[in-house]
Amino acid sequence: MKKVYDNLYFFKTLINSGSFSQASAVLGIAHTTISRQISQLEDQIGKKLITRSNKGIELTSAGRILYNSTLNHLESIDKALDDVEGNISNLDDENIPIKIFLSIGFSYFFIYNIYPKLKEKIPNIKIELSTYTFNMMEREILKLKNFIQHFDICITEDLFFHAINPDHWNIVTRRSDIMKIFASKEYLKQHGEPKKLEDLKDHNCLYTNLWSKTRWNLLDDDNKEHSVVINGNFATDVLVQLRDLVRLGYGIGLLPEKYFDEPSEENYEIVNLLPEYKTRPFDTIVLTNIHAQDVEKAKQTGKAIKDICMEIFQRW
Known part of the structure; x- marks a missing residue:
């Protein structure tokens, strides 16, 4: 069973990376080892999964079916393993960080305007920020749909709201702007x-x-x-x-x-x-993950962010 999981994990990493050399860099192992694992997986399934061309790695029909069918399961397993590892290394719940995913632009606003007030409201809070650019979201939206689920809080724009799985997230607040x-x-x-x-x-x-x-x-x-x-x-x-x-x-x-x-x-x-001119409205949305590692702490932090934003912008 472990061997099958390993081979599937190498397969997923190869496809997400786009080439053997990039997958080798991500995994920290020789590309020949990855190639051997993929060959073993093809032997186990009895189907060719990938082809190589001048454009790089391309999925066969069987490879595409396997990738789409197993990706969510592998992401769930990875998250479960991360959660277990996190719980072991942070036996004290106070040390479990709140993981927040947001745009690079909003991260500046978060650091300078929200975080100081958040520390006042929740003195022992521990934060881990991960950021994205708009171009990255547009290019990698399918991969990011699963990646986002690993976070406790997401602050995003309505442009990318379709990347949010409604079964995983609750909207805490949203603000329209022009x-x-x-x-x-x-x-x-x-x-x-x-x-x-x-x-x-x-x-x-x-x-x-x-x-x-x-x-x-x-x-x-x-x-x-x-x-x-x-x-x-x-x-x-x-x-x-x-x-x-x-x-x-x-x-x-x-x-x-x-x-x-x-x-x-x-x-x-x-x-x-020319104050009479403006763009169409756009929304910034704060969401909490209903499957967060510490759901109550995520809810508490999400509400605090909402309250702070209400103090800063009377329109939230």
Whole structure:
């Protein structure tokens, strides 16, 4: 039985990695050993599972069926083994960490705004953060569906809500926000202020590489759609980086309104340009795993995060 599990585990790792060399790096063993294990698995099943081509590893029909049928089971076994290991190494429940999965951008907000208040509410709390980028979620969404289940709390955007298994998660809270056009007073002093959407093409519009790199799609106060041409010299899929560049005066950014809601010296230097224009609303959602290692602690932490966000944003 153990031999079959080992072979299946090597098979899963190989497919997730995409090549023998990458699987070798992940597992820390020679690629010839992995190849031998896959051959043994094919002999056990009596079917060819993979083929090699110039594109790398490709699944056969039998391989695809096996992968899809066993992936969830292997993930469940891995999680169970991790939980057992965690319980052995953390016999004192107070030391069991709350594992949180969230975007890199929101992690900055979490660290600087939520975590200090969370420590006040739950002094002995132990946190483990894991982050994702938007591009990573888009590329690896199928793999991440199972990976996410290993966490106690997930903070995500509605764009990726379909990755959440409703049988595993409860929604604690959600906040709607919009994106608007912002620039620093220093930038406007040097480059002038755009008076209409068409003027944006003459400015350095810092943009996210998640969507169109040449246009911003906006709504006016009457919810009429506008598509405006932009030009810029910096792109990222981490929105908080664009916020910081806007604050430093490097250009104009289309950014979440929440970034500049809180009164501060930094935000005083920021101007909302063409305020009648905005994006469609998007939601940020906080969820707790109903199968968390410590369900009550996950619920307590999730409620505390909700309360803290309500203090910061009166609209949560």
